[in-house]
Amino acid sequence: MTPPAIVILGAGALTTARRIQALYANSQVHGLQGRVAADVSYSELGAHLRELYARGTPIVALCAAGIVIRCVAPLLANKGAEPPVLAVAEDGSAVVPLLGGLAGVNVMARVIAAALAVSPAITTSGELRFGTCVLNPPEGYALADLGQGKRFVSDLLAGESTRIEGEAPWLDDAQLPRSASARLAIRVTPRAWSGRDDELVIHPRSVVVAVSGAGAEIEARVREALDAQGLAVLSLAALLASSEHMADQALAQAAASLNVPLRFTQTHPEDGERPSNLLHAALRIPYETLHDDATSGVALAVAPLAIDPDTIGRARGRLTVIGLGPGSADLMAPAARAALNEATDILGYDTYVKMAGPLRADQRVHGTDNREEMQRARHAFELASMGRSVVMVSSGDPGVFAMAAAVLEALDAERNAQWHAVDLSIVPGVSAAMATAAQAGAPLGHDFCMLSLSDNLKPWTIIEKRLRHAAEADLVMAFYNPISRARPWQLDKALDIVREYRAATTKVVLGRDIGRPGGTLRTIALGELRSSDVDMRTMVIVGSSTTRGFAKNAEGGEWIYTPRWYE
Ligand code: SAH
Secondary structure, X not given: OOOOEEEEOOHHHHHHHHHHHOOOOOOEEEEEOOOOOOXXXXXXXXXXXXXXXXXXXXXXXXXXXXXXXXXXXXXXXXXXXXXXXXXXXXXXXXXXXXXXXXXXXXXXXHHHHHHXXXXXXXXXXXXXXXXXXXXXXXXXXXXXXXXXXXXXXXXXXXXXXXXXXXXXXXXXXXXXXXOOOOOEEXXXXXXXXXXXXXXXXXXXXXXXXXXXXXXXXXXXXXXHHHHHHOEOHHHEEEEEEEHHHOOOHHHHHHHHHHOOOEEEEOOOOOOOOOHHHHHHHHOOOOOEEEEEEOOOOEEEEEOOOOOOHHHOXXXXXXXXXXXXXXXXXXXXXXXXXXXXXXOXXXXXXXXXXXXXXXOOOOOXXXXXXOOOHHHHHXXXXXXXXXXXXXXXXXXXOOOOOOHHHHHHHHHHOOOOHHHHOOEEEEEOOOOHHHHHHHHHEEOOOOOEEEEEOOOOOOOHHHHHHHHHHHHHOOOEEEEEOOOEOOEOOHHHHHHXXXXXXXXXXXXXXXXXXXXXXXXXEEEEEOOOOOHHHOOOOEEEEEOOOOOEEEEOOOOOOEEEEOOOOOO
């Protein structure tokens, strides 16, 4: 289970929060910035709770139940996928499970209440009567049909008893009305539910399907084989294929539509890709081969109990290079957030890795100094080719003077097929020039260019030449890396060149730490700009001959824009 986020608003709740924290390995206490120091800080309760909820993180909030409900209310549409949410009184005197009945909220409420020596405020009737949620089997098991499950529990609540067929160790302690001759049965089986309404079918994820070859029709082949054996799709623990097909799109699509993890294994060349050989190579547990059809290239293995997919072969590794945007969480693309949530390993310059947080304690962080970019890119591939899910973070956009090009350069230079089999993708972000421009108005409203003034990776002569051409072409210019302690004179030189072509009244926008705490925005005339106005955290946008400004009506300051046309 993902460890819960224990959220507090003030120091008064810290003692109770720490007691709850002690119950869950790797859990963290989240404290309101400026009010209480905890493991993770957040600045706004509502936004923070919604973000945690949207990520599927269980929430234990030490505040009024009503506040918690109001905060997550906008996200409550999808009942199937909600994480547990509980409200706990600051002093530990009340534990109220609010949401996530099918995700184990009542189990959490019982555990927390027991530790705090109070009774949990459980309101779920089945749960109250039987001491467990029959419809919430543990990891590795899946309920065949939720609607039927609800009817079944109502029958039990109406006074009927049930038999249990198959292995259901988690029901051992439940106070279920049991009887060997009962009409109703709870059946734990990989066999598909027949549709009978006197049984509650729970599938152990105990079946592995191996397919040879790749290409289309995989899903249909798998479904046919399962049907032929009367097995349920929900019993699948994994779809297994040969490592040779790691990058095959059809396989990935089949696994996604079957909603099972995809795993790969290698067979001895003389054994070939026969599906039963794949099973033999990947499974380290006793199993029965139920279906071994060389013509359709599908074999099925059934184990006595649920199988942990992490013990089957290995996953295709992933490397996602993301841009965080300028800094604030609301300017990060949801795709970048999703990649972070799924990551096992996060790489990047320490400052950016911190910006990407809060991360979970089970996520490995490989922070580094800013300069070792190629080494970091290679490290990312090494981790990903071991099957891990790696995220590389850049600020702004990863393709703008950042890690995406370094990652591709590392891959381009590498022969290792395992690196090339990694599922590589790049998620764009809001670059500093865009974020700064948006705050100023629309200075990039017409043709513009982005230039890095750093001569670390290119000779200064090239920079001068590009500046001249860009200035002469009347492009708006966005300067990245404008100045640093190691490069003190370059900006003055650059401005001298630009001044040869542009009037002293040309508008210049300076954005510093845009989207980050303490960010500032200034507009200044080119003639007045000094290099002391700029540091390495500043974005410099030099307007073209048409860039203009006018006073903002209400809040003061100026809108800057470059019209879309020329006179
Ligand atoms: N990939 C980043 C740029 C990295 S180069 C992006 O797309 O934004 C680093 C330079 O970007 C800094 O020297 C500064 O000029 C600019 N920069 C990055 N973040 C900034 C921010 N939040 N505010 C202003 N400038 C920023």
